[in-house]
Amino acid sequence: MANQPQQLTLPPPRTYTRTDFTALRAFVQRLPAATIARLYYDPERSPHAASADAMERFLGTMRDDLVHLALLHGSSVLADHLRASIKQHGSAKLTAMTLRMVEQASTLAAAVPLVTHPVHLWFRPLIAQRLNGEGIGTLGALVDYCNARGGSWWRSVPRIGALRARTLVAWLRRHEATLGAKVAADVDTTSLVPASASEGKGDERVIVIGGDPSEPRLAPFEHLVVPAALSGATGVNRAANFAFVRAEHDLAAVHAYLHRYRDRPTTLRACFRWGGAARR
Template identity: 75%
Template sequence: MANQTQSLTLPPPRSYTRTDFTALRAFVQRLPAATIARLYYDPDLAPHAATSEAMERYLRTMRDDLVQLALLHGSTVLAQHLKASIRQHGSAKLTAVTLRMVEQASTLAAAVPAAAHPVHLWFRPLVARRLAGEGIATLGALVDWCNARGGSWWRSVPRIGALRARTLVAWLRRHEAALGMRVAADVDAGDDAGSDASARVSPDAIGGQGGTGDLVVIGGSPLAPRLAPFERLAVPAALSGGDGGEGARGTGQRGTNRATAFAFIRAPHDLAAIHAYLHRYRDRPATCRAYTRELERLVLWAVIVRGTAVSSLTVEDCEAYKDFLAAPAPAFVGPKQSRVSGRWRPFAPGGLSPDSQAYAVRVLRAAFAWLTEVRYLAGNPWSAVHDPVTVTREVPV
């Protein structure tokens, strides 16, 4: 009877991660299986690394899979070498050189990263545990975490330093197509990624009391502002309210509300005057932080949105800022970030409550009253502005 053709059903090909390939190289170099499991795998997440026997069995299976793929897709010389080794030893005996050739011929066995893959499949156990401890369980969650926090994303993850963070981001960028997700441009550019290089302090800018290398000239448009916290911001000279440049709105060299009499503080411009006011609360850090927050918001709004110096604000400007507190522009709003991050924003999502808006107005009214008292300003425009309406709820006893 003639032989009949039989159909053979092959199991689906296995897939292996970068960690698996690294472990196999160590196995070929005769590193003990127990040591490989300890160095490259987390036994709780990788069952094949629970025991040395399971680890060795897994690596032998992987080696055989790669050899079979190399026999199918590799060169004739490599196939003949592997077949001879199998005939002699029962299985292919690989060296570091032949393993490299086998890996190149068996690239179909390499797994492709996916957004839903757990981080432990692609990163060392220590790194994976640190990420999982912050709730970053998958590669997609890691991309979202980085995009939400920018260049300082790694600061909130214990023992993930700047160098390791750059390595992880570079790996994510190489696999963007497979992940189906984009890593934001400023994620691996450092903490100052959100600051334009052209925003650095120039001779035409007036800075605060920090070193000029740390200052950023605020500006831009309300839709795309260039922002910086109070201790790092510098103001264009034309909007500084100072004595050395063209004044706000082209009305002169000084702010239009600057007093002409002898001032009791040595403040050549608005930022210096605000620093002098905040210095009064140096022994009350919580109060100083709260007042700094309100004053830095006003400075950013006055320069970027209103296009005027703080010492040139009028009652109409103050009323407009009171409306801005009720509905800040989206570009001024963002999640909590480090104050050295380029993604720092002066307002948190959700806006300010009516009580917080009223508190801001009272803080600014008091600050301008002091600046008027020390004769830096000629008058206090906030004295003519009413507090925002707040809702008082009466609870029956």
């Protein structure tokens, strides 16, 4: 009986994240595997970073995967160089320059961000931990969180400052096509302008509260700016080095607190009613 042709099922191609590529560059530059695991991964979420040996095996496998793709898709000169290196050393020995060439030739291995991806796949462990602490576990959840809270979304995430928030939002916007989710246009990280910087400069977006008591000025809460002398920025209860919430003054601290209840309108209304009663 003649042998029947068998249908071969190939496994899906292995993919790697931006963090993996960064780690591989450090590996090629002879940074110890234990150091790479500590700098770029959370061992609890990345089993391949649980030990130095596991980290080295993972990066060695990644290097071999990329070299294989480069042999298939790269230039003949690069392929000849890689084959000679493999023949001499048993595996391709890469430099920073040849690694860049291999990466360019192996773009099929690069993963694209998806809304279902956990944040730790794309952001450094400390950032991912802080996001997870607020219940932001995936990239899609981060987009939703930003859209629900607007430009000051980062104030309710401990130790995520304006600069890092701006970087995260810009990254999300660059990958809107693959994420299939869009960050709202009004999500920016423009901090509240200090009163001293806004007065007399024609900035109609900011209304300063304070000044002459005989001419009170009111504004929506999101647009309030307190004069520097009354802001509490230099108060005795302001932690300069290891602040739990990145709030430069008292009003920013209030924003950070209220943002935790942005999706609970009843609680928010109660906060504002209590604040109004306190003023009276």
